[in-house]
Amino acid sequence: MHNFELVKPTTVEEAVAALQGDDAQPLSGGQTLIPTMKQRLAGSEQLVSLTGIASMQGVTISGSTITIGGATTHATVSAEVAATYPALSALAGRIGDPAVRNRGTIGGSVANNDPAACYPSAVLASGATVVTNSREIAADDFFQGMFATDLEEGEIITAVRFPVPEKASYQKFEQPASRFSLVGVFVAKFADGVRVAVTGAGEDGVFRWAEAEAALSANFSAAAVEALDLPSEALITDLHGTAEYRAHLIKVLTKRGVNEAV
Amino acid sequence: MPKDSGIGASSKRREDVRFLTGVGNYTDDINMHGQTYAYFLRSEVAHGKINNLDIADASAMPGVLKIFTADDLTAAGGVPCGWQVTDRFGNPMQEPKHPILAEGKVRHVGDPIACVVAETLEQARDAAEAIELDIEELEAVIDMKAALNDGATKVHDDLDNNLCYDWGFVEENRDAVDEAIKNAHHVTTLELTNNRLVPNPMEPRVAIGDYSRGKDEYTLYTTSQNPHVIRLLMGAFVLSIPEHKLRVVAPDVGGGFGSKIYHYAEEAMVTFASKVVNRPVKWTCSRSEAFVSDAHGRDHVTKIELAMDENHMFTAVRTETYANMGAYLSTFAPSIPTWLHGTLMAGNYKTPLVYVNVKAVFTNTVPVDAYRGAGRPEATYQLERVVDKAARELGVDPAELRRKNFIKPEEFPYQTPVAVVYDTGNYHATLDKGLEMVDYANFDKRVAESKARGKLRGLGIAHFIEACGIAPSNLVGQLGARAGLYESATVRVNATGGLVVMTGSHSHGQGHETSFAQVVADMIGIDENMVEIVHGDTNNAPMGMGTYGSRSIAVGGSAMVRATEKIIAKAKKVASHLLEASEGDIELKDGAFSVAGTDKSITWGEVCLAAYVPHNYPLEDLEPGLEETAFYDPSNFTYPSGAYICEVEVDEETGKVDILGFTAADDFGNVINPMIVEGQVHGGVAQGIGQAMLENTVYDENGQLLTGSYMDYAMPRAADVPNFSVDHSCVTPCTHNPLGVKGCGEAGAIGSPPAVVNAVIDALHRGGHTHVEHIDMPVSPARVWAAINNK
Amino acid sequence: MTKITMTVNGKSYSGEVEGRTLLVNFLRETLSLTGTHVGCDTSQCGACTVHVNGQNVKSCTMFAIEADGADVTTVEGIAAPDGTLSTVQQAFQDYHGLQCGFCTPGMIMTATKLLENNPKPTEHEVREYLEGNICRCTGYHNIVKAIMAASGQEVTPVAAAE
The missing domain is CATH 3.30.365.10 (Aldehyde oxidase/xanthine dehydrogenase, molybdopterin binding domain)
Structure with missing residues (x-):
């Protein structure tokens, strides 16, 4: 890979300052960025490591709100929210593999917004809030298409704040090689309605399935989804599955999610 | 009662300890004094004409010793093919040249175009990026049936078409088979695809070329299933290096599954380059590179x-x-x-x-x-x-x-x-x-x-x-093989009774160091740990066709048995002299020679010592020493x-x-x-x-x-x-x-x-x-x- | 170049590295600890797995500078100083959990960490935990068996001739 200078700030302010430089880029867990850099598909003069910033580490649970520091690893999230938000714990506990989960972070995953990543579906289905060094962004405003987010240049996700739903489930159908989602569906039932977010399938990345949300808000049962048909137009076709197959899986996984929600 | 040693026993693998503790010796673990690094610039298009390849600026980049292109390899041969198939009309297959580096055209994504040798790998990569390359992309031929259509773009301009051969077997049965199918009570038909696979041994390929100016000798360290075959193919057909000036070493190899049988362009390139730059040249394949440069399977x-x-x-x-x-x-x-x-x-x-x-x-x-x-x-x-x-x-x-x-x-x-x-x-x-x-x-x-x-x-x-x-070699020769398919083994008994068996079979996961030793130890009746198996170096075994096709124990093992039989036969002569008995009466059991029907006996070790310290020894009839070689060509x-x-x-x-x-x-x-x-x-x-x-x-x-x-x-x-x-x-x-x-x-x-x-x-x-x-x-x-x- | 210091297998090492120097390169090239292997470039095969501050990580997907000050264990640090194999290592030999040996260092590091976290895993848990470690030789059967045996659970004995 191309060479760069790696700096390790210990506060958000230092990191933000470091990222003001020309051609600087944040480095969180690096589980996606480093392989990309090896292919020389990405690279900057300066990488700013976020994992040494104490205030971006860890999980705080307060009432029905979970706040996860942006540099918290998947392994930590999975362990810490197991009792409070089992669906989120299960999601974090199935990203990549154990070693990847010890490095990869929620902030990195959400900022990258890979169309097949797991976390965006949880953030969107939970109606979570993405907290940055300068503002708070609602999930519905945050994800803006494949690998695109509302983040400004140099803006850092310092935390993600999840309201805990009454029940939820994440159903992941794995792409057999990468173990990312071929399709992942996150169903979250709140007192004021149901949110369903789909990853792995949309040409524009993670999206909410509005019809399913409406149907499930009226009647939270698999039967409510049965009558729906998700059009396959804006879905991905690749060598692992057609858009039509993905549309079918979304429905199957939504039903399973409803049945298995805890 | 399960056996606890010798043939039929589940002896624990002796090679395991080094792998479990991280002290194996894979090719990439070898680093040589003054080592340089090779990086290959590869084609990003499947089919193209090289209009311009300018290495001048890249050659001036920091750390670059030399950038090789096809122009540097005009004296070298192409990568050879080891088997010539004859088609059903009696004609030899169409056989295109396979250059080490692309000559004017590239023919698949990953086809190597240039090789940069630099002080560090990153410098070599930087220089490769700076090479000015203008490729005119041509239509690619991907689908096999379409490739055979009249007028299809040709992969090789100098061949008639994209058909390597049209083979029929058994050709004389063609009409009879047609007739039988026509007259059958029931015919079941199926069309299917055997999917193309990438072998993916977990160790990617590595090659290190090392030229000794003082002795005018080359050594190639490579991840190969058959170092002798590489020595023969690369020496004789590609670089014109006589075998006595070329040593090929395949140390611990991390799996092969076929993909490490073949002689690859990169092996020849680093060997050739090591003389030009007069430094060892190391190439380590990345996994991504392996996908476009290791031979695939099936399809x-x-x-x-x-x-x-x-x-x-x-x-x-x-x-x-x-x-x-x-x-x-x-x-x-x-x-x-x-x-x-x-x-x-x-x-x-x-x-x-x-x-x-x-x-x-x-x-x-x-x-x-x-x-x-x-x-x-x-x-x-x-x-x-x-x-x-x-x-x-x-x-x-x-x-x-x-x-x-x-x-x-x-x-x-x-x-x-x-x-x-x-x-x-x-x-x-x-x-x-x-x-x-x-x-x-x-x-x-x-x-x-x-x-x-x-x-x-x-x-x-x-x-x-x-x-x-x-096998056998004479038959496969008729079928088009350009090599024999025997195996060899040398059994060297040391004066103190331990054995070293040098085999042309190569172990890259199969556990030969253990199982081969079980065979030899069992034949003599000694402890398995007295037998060491040596493989993977052309300076050791006399010749070897390597490991593939499930051949190692059947062919390599048989060669080893034949060599051990010769050892035992000679040892019995020595024993008969020492025991003052006729050779026909000597029996070998549990590591001791005895005279049938008597209580006279002598140990394996005593016989071995006598062979090397021949004070009391039939020197007029028998050479000292105890070392035998056998070649085995299966029937x-x-x-x-x-x-x-x-x-x-x-x-x-x-x-x-x-x-x-x-x-x-x-x-x-x-x-x-x-x-x-x-x-x-x-x-x-x-x-x-x-x-x-x-x-x-x-x-x-x-x-x-x-x-x-x-x-x-x-x-x-x-x-x-x-x-x-x-x-x-x-x-x-x-x-x-x-x-x-x-x-x-x-x-x-x-x-x-x-x-x-x-x-x-x-x-x-x-x-x-x-x-x-x-x-x-x-x-x-x-x-x-x-x-x-x-x- | 940046100077870094880390403890590897109980010994302190210092060295100069570039920003881009991966932990695995530092281990293999600077420290000559070649037991840690590189089998892919997309962070999937797990041959490069080491422990950093008590956690299993892929050393090909971490910069050496990120391990500055860390306590690192590689496969060379698993056996006892006198060479006695660890329980996991011994079980891999006893149950033929390795063939070519290339993925083995990663398997040993992952299995060791699994049993620290979960001393009596089910076979299903073992297989799931190995998700990030690819072996092309063994079909995993004997790796799983070795880990189960190392955890003190009963497994079928190795094959024996009649």
């Missing part, structure tokens, strides 16, 4: 027809296969779809007439060559799928249809209609054993259990034959066979298939180390399951590889495979080698794919999806769902 498209009479006896088999060669002919590529495939098309059956037609095709893809099984998995897959389909069409039990058509135990040796003679076998025994292991009789109960859980259960049977230890292949049975559960809703059980009942002949043999079967079956369920190599229409990393090429992981039930208690020893062994390395990969696919089809039929006659591998959830739903 056949076949139509097979099976004819039967009214009693369901097979009367003829006819196949038409398109076999992808890729852009160039890799070392053994032409032999795979022909002599390693056509000769197996009788399977375990008494089918009297077989005709196999193979059209080998050049395309703008990575070269295709042997991958674990090499031709035999392709043959087995076709046959065992079509037999399964026939049973369904006829409404008979697939096990029964097989049993009925099997060659009977009393009919061996059996001359097949496809040239080979099976020496021994008992297919009824292995099939019965396999069915017993899976409790075939109660399968319907398990189907009902699955149904209660909303799943479709299926069971698939496959019974395979393979031909291992390809026939060996023919392992077995029954493989897979049980699956299908989720109709998603198409996902779970493998619930996999059973293998093999006849490997005699077994040296059962633990190692079972491990070989486990690994082979996992690769077969990988082919059947997960792995696929996909090019788009422009020749871009869509599955160029583990992000898209699905390697089997621990949770993808079940525990395996394996058995090798059905034994019909090979009749023509001294150990009675048959070989076990490839069996797992040969027998398993059809068992898996048969199981999936069975499940779908039991679930009422009777319109699904076939699903091509890999049987992915998407494909199963599409098949169920007629998508």
Whole structure:
């Protein structure tokens, strides 16, 4: 890979300052960025490591709100929210593999917004809030298409704040090689309605399935989804599955999610 | 009572300790004084004309010692092909030149164009990026059938077309087979694809060239399954280095599965470059690079027809296969779809007439060559799928249809209609054993259990034959091999009684250091730890054809037995002198020589010492020392066979298939180390399951590889495979080698794919999806769902 | 170049590295600890797995500078100083959990960590935990068996001739 200078700030302010430089880029867990850099598909003069910033580490649970520091690893999230938000714990506990989960972070995953990543579906289905060094962004405003987010240049996700739903489930159908989602569906039932977010399938990345949300808000049962048909137009076709197959899986996984929600 | 040492014992592997503690010596672990690094600039297009290649600026980059292009290699030969196939009209195959670096054209994504040698790898990469390269992209030829159309773009301008050869076997049977099919009571037809695979040993390839100016000698350290073959091919055909000036070392090698048999351009390049820059040159392949530079495997498209009479006896088999060669002919590529495939098309059956037609095709893809099984998995897959389909069409039990058509135990040796003679076998025994292991009789109960859980259960049977230890040399020479297929061994006994066995077989996971020592120790009756196995260095073993085709124990092991027999014969002469008895009365048992019928005896060690300190020694009749070499050239292949049975559960809703059980009942002949043999079967079956369920190599229409990393090429992981039930208690020893062994390395990969696919089809039929006659591998959830739903 | 210091297998090492130097390169090239292997470039095969501050990580997907000050264990640090194999290592030999040996260091590091976290895993848990470690030789059967045996649970014995 191309060479760069790696700096390790210990506060958000230092990191933000470091990222003001020309051609600087944040480095969180690096589980996606480093392989990309090896292919020389990405690279900057300066990488700013976020994992040494104490205030971006860890999980705080307060009432029905979970706040996860942006540099918290998947392994930590999975362990810490197991009792409070089992669906989120299960999601974090199935990203990549154990070693990847010890490095990869929620902030990195959400900022990258890979169309097949797991976390965006949880953030969107939970109606979570993405907290940055300068503002708070609602999930519905945050994800803006494949690998695109509302983040400004140099803006850092310092935390993600999840309201805990009454029940939820994440159903992941794995792409057999990468173990990312071929399709992942996150169903979250709140007192004021149901949110369903789909990853792995949309040409524009993670999206909410509005019809399913409406149907499930009226009647939270698999039967409510049965009558729906998700059009396959804006879905991905690749060598692992057609858009039509993905549309079918979304429905199957939504039903399973409803049945298995805890 | 299980044996605890020698032949038949599950001796623990002595090589394990170094691997478990991180002190193995793989090629990439070798770093030489003054070492430089090579990086290859490779084509990013599948087919193109190089209009401009300017290395001037790049050559001036920091750290660059030299950038090589084809212009530097005008005196070198191309990468040679080791097998010439003759087509069905008697003409030699079309054989294009395979340059080390592209000469004016690139022919597949990954084709090397230039080689940068620099002080560091990153400097070499930086310089490669700075090379000015202008390639005019040409239309790529990817689909095999389209490649044979009139007017199709040619992969090689100097060839007539993209057809490497059109091979027929047995050509004289062509009309008779046609007639038999025309007159058959029933014909079952199946069209199928044997998916292209990337072998993916976990150690990527590495090559280090080291030239000694003082001695004008070259050393190549390389990740090879057969260092002697590399020395011969590279020395004689590519770089014109005489063998006595070229040493090839293949130290610990992290798996091969066929992909490390071949001589690769990178090996020649670093060897050549090391003299030019007068420094050692190291090249380490990245995994991404391996996907576009290691030879691939399989990639056949076949139509097979099976004819039967009214009693369901097979009367003829006819196949038409398109076999992808890729852009160039890799070392053994032409032999795979022909002599390693056509000769197996009788399977375990008494089918009297077989005709196999193979059209080998050049395309703008990575070269295709042997991958674990090499031709035999392709043959087995076709046959065992079509037999399964026939049973369904006829409404008979697939096990029964097989049993009925099997060659009977009393009919061996059996001359097949496809040239080979099976020496021994008992297919009824292995099939019965396999069915017993899976409790075939109660399968319907398990189907009902699955149904209660909303799943479709299926069971698939496959019974395979393979031909291992390809031989004899004079025959393979007639068939087009440009090398012999013997093996050699030197047994060196030291004065204090320990032995070093130098073998031309190469171990890269097979555990030869343990199992070979078991054989020699057993023959002499000494502790296994007194025997050291040395391999992987052309400066040690006299000559070697290496390890592939499940040949090591059958051919390399036999050479070692012959050399050890010579040692014992000479040692007995020494013992007879020391014991003052006639040579015929000397017996060797448990490491001691004794005189029959007396209590006179002398130890192995005393005889060895006498041979090297020959004070009391028959010097007038016998040379001192105790070292012998043998070459062994088998008189026939060996023919392992077995029954493989897979049980699956299908989720109709998603198409996902779970493998619930996999059973293998093999006849490997005699077994040296059962633990190692079972491990070989486990690994082979996992690769077969990988082919059947997960792995696929996909090019788009422009020749871009869509599955160029583990992000898209699905390697089997621990949770993808079940525990395996394996058995090798059905034994019909090979009749023509001294150990009675048959070989076990490839069996797992040969027998398993059809068992898996048969199981999936069975499940779908039991679930009422009777319109699904076939699903091509890999049987992915998407494909199963599409098949169920007629998508 | 940046100077870093880390403890590897109980010994302190210092070295100069570039920003881009991966931990695995530092281990293999600077410290000559070549037991840690590189089998892919997409962070999937797991041959490069080491422990950093008590956690298993892929050393090919971490910069050496990120391990500055860390306590690192590699496969060379698993056996006892006198060479006695660890329980996991011994089980891999006893149950033939390795063939070519290339993935083995990663398997040993992963299995060791699994049993620290979960001393009596089920076979299913073992297989799931190995998701990030690819073996092409063994079909995983004997790796799983070795780990189960190392956890003190009963497994079927290795094959033996009659």
